Structures are given as C-alpha cells and as structure tokens.
Amino acid sequence: MKKHVLLLVALATFFTAFVSCSSDDPKTSQVAVRLVDAPGDYDEVNIDVQDIMINAGDKENGWQSLGNLTPQVYNLLELTGGIDALLVDTEIPAGKISQIRLVLGENNSVVVDGETYPLATPSAQQSGLKLNVHQDLVGGVKYTFILDFMVDKSIVVQGNGDYSLKPTIRVTTEAASGAISGVVNPFEYQVEVSAVSGTEEAITTLTNEEGKFMLHGVPAGSYSVTFTPDEASGLTAKTVEEVTVVLGENTNMGTVELE
Incomplete structure (x- = not known):
C-alpha cells in the first residue's frame, strides 16, 4: 500500500562510523521522537501518523523504518500544556544522524465550527520539508527529537473552501x-x-x-x-x-x- 510521505526533515548529514573504536565505548544511542503542537484556531487537527524512517546516507541501506511505532491518528490540538505524543523510542548506531521522514496516511482531517473537513495532501508536498540541525549522537546518550507541528502555518484554506495540509514543523532536540x-x-x-x-x-x-x-x-x-x-x-x-x-x-x- 502506497503511503503519502508528507514531511522530509533533514537533521544533519548522514550516519558515519561509530564514535570510538574502543570496545568499551557504547555503539548505540537511544533516540526518541515526540510530537507536540503550536496553537491553531481550529476545533481539531487530526494527523494520521503511519511511520518514522531514517536515511543512513548510503545507497546500500537507504531509507529504513525506525519501527516500534503503532500507526495512529493524533489530534494535534491535544498536544499542549506539556502533553506530547511519543512516536518512537529506540536504539540506532551512534554517529551523525542524517534524515528522518514522517510518513502520514490518508486519514487526515480538520474540524472547524463542529464540521469535519478532509485535509488534502497535494502531490507537491510529498517531497517534504527540509530542516538542517547538524546533530552528532554520542554512544550511550539518549536524545529526544521534538517535532513541533505549527498548525496555524500548516493548514491552507483553498478558494473553494476546502483545506489542505502544508506541514510546517520546528525540529529541536533536548540535547541542544x-x-x-x-x-x-x-x-x-x-x-x-x-x-x-x-x-x-x-x-x-x-x-x-x-x-x-x-x-x-x-x-x-x-x-x-x-x-x-x-x-x-x-x-x-x-x-x-x-x-x-x-x-x-x-x-x-x-x-x-x-x-
């Protein structure tokens, strides 16, 4: 089944060799990805999260799923006041992380004045939004990447009254x-x-x-x-x-x- 890839987030360059050749050094880093929301003037904004993938930066591995994610629809407007959604918490090789991709399904919608509208996902958005972070991952350290979904900038009202999704996300890490x-x-x-x-x-x-x-x-x-x-x-x-x-x-x- 083909999934709509709506967001491509560049976090640095690509996976490199381990931080140290010593067998005493940890070879993996713990990585969590959490979703939060900046305010928007809607009743609900429902996003269908299907997967999170990483790019190891080489032709042999290419894009790989981080796994450990249960596909789910999230109402972004509930992710405020210190509440967030943990999407992934897993281990990956230490080094430089390259890119992550938030993969969304087709069950996206917005509720305005009690009425639900589908959120269209134009094909032009499938290549995603790129953001550079340049983060090295040190072995044995846990990093939490926070995807701050800026709803007010991400939803576009079309001339015919329909709504489309143009993701605008601020990416940060608690390590920085x-x-x-x-x-x-x-x-x-x-x-x-x-x-x-x-x-x-x-x-x-x-x-x-x-x-x-x-x-x-x-x-x-x-x-x-x-x-x-x-x-x-x-x-x-x-x-x-x-x-x-x-x-x-x-x-x-x-x-x-x-x-």
Whole structure:
C-alpha cells in the first residue's frame, strides 16, 4: 500500500562510523521522537501518523523504518500544556544522524465550527520539508527529537473552501535545548504563553484545562515570557522578564498569577 510521505526533515548529514573504536565505548544511542503542537484556531487537527524512517546516507541501506511505532491518528490540538505524543523510542548506531521522514496516511482531517473537513495532501508536498540541525549522537546518550507541528502555518484554506495540509514543523532536540514550564492561575480560561529572546521568533503554546504549560525545544538563553489570556476572561496579560533556560534542563516557573 502506497503511503503519502508528507514531511522530509533533514537533521544533519548522514550516519558515519561509530564514535570510538574502543570496545568499551557504547555503539548505540537511544533516540526518541515526540510530537507536540503550536496553537491553531481550529476545533481539531487530526494527523494520521503511519511511520518514522531514517536515511543512513548510503545507497546500500537507504531509507529504513525506525519501527516500534503503532500507526495512529493524533489530534494535534491535544498536544499542549506539556502533553506530547511519543512516536518512537529506540536504539540506532551512534554517529551523525542524517534524515528522518514522517510518513502520514490518508486519514487526515480538520474540524472547524463542529464540521469535519478532509485535509488534502497535494502531490507537491510529498517531497517534504527540509530542516538542517547538524546533530552528532554520542554512544550511550539518549536524545529526544521534538517535532513541533505549527498548525496555524500548516493548514491552507483553498478558494473553494476546502483545506489542505502544508506541514510546517520546528525540529529541536533536548540535547541542544531546554524547556520552560509552569502553571497559570486562574486556570478556567485558556492562556497563550509566548517566550521571546532578542529578535528571535517567539516560541508559543497554550495552557491545558489545568492551567499547565510547557514550551519545548527552547534554546539556551534569557527570555521574556508573556501570558496572554482569552479576552473573555477579563484578565490582564503579564510578562515575566529574564527567564533563564539551560541546555538539557526544564525551567519551571512555578505558578504564574494573573489578575
């Protein structure tokens, strides 16, 4: 059965020899791939994930499935507030990872104002979106690659009212980034959380039904974190300055009170 390959993510160059020739050195790295969502103005965005593959960068091996994945439809809008979907957790040879490919099936849809529409997948998108990360994998170390699906930039409304999928995904790894988390009070209203450092593009997410949030894949540095509540709440937006993010660590802001 032919699958629609909708996304090609370049993470570095290609698999190389093991990190060390010593028999005492680990020869494999643990690799996990998790899916999270940036906010979008829809009721649901359902993505049919069929497989994740890697490219070893040589003609002999070519594309290979990472395996350990059960095909499933994910509602991306549920993957906020620190919730993510673990797609794959497996071991691969240590060295430089080349490319990964997110393989989607045909059961993709978007729900708008309670009505479900199919998400068309134009053939022009089958070659995928390429992003360079340049990550070496050290033997014995676990790496988590985070696919941040930016829904607001990934869905295109056609002139006839139909919807199509044009994947825009920000790829990061916890080995080269950190995270910011916390809880917003009161939590009865959804709040947009946005972190900005200098002139870099803002990293955003939404609180969940318990007021919890987590910004994944945040590069190390100092951030201004802004909390923007729903207008219907009557609450005032708040900005917290100088929130420090450290590589491989989660900066927990605790409880952020809005008034």
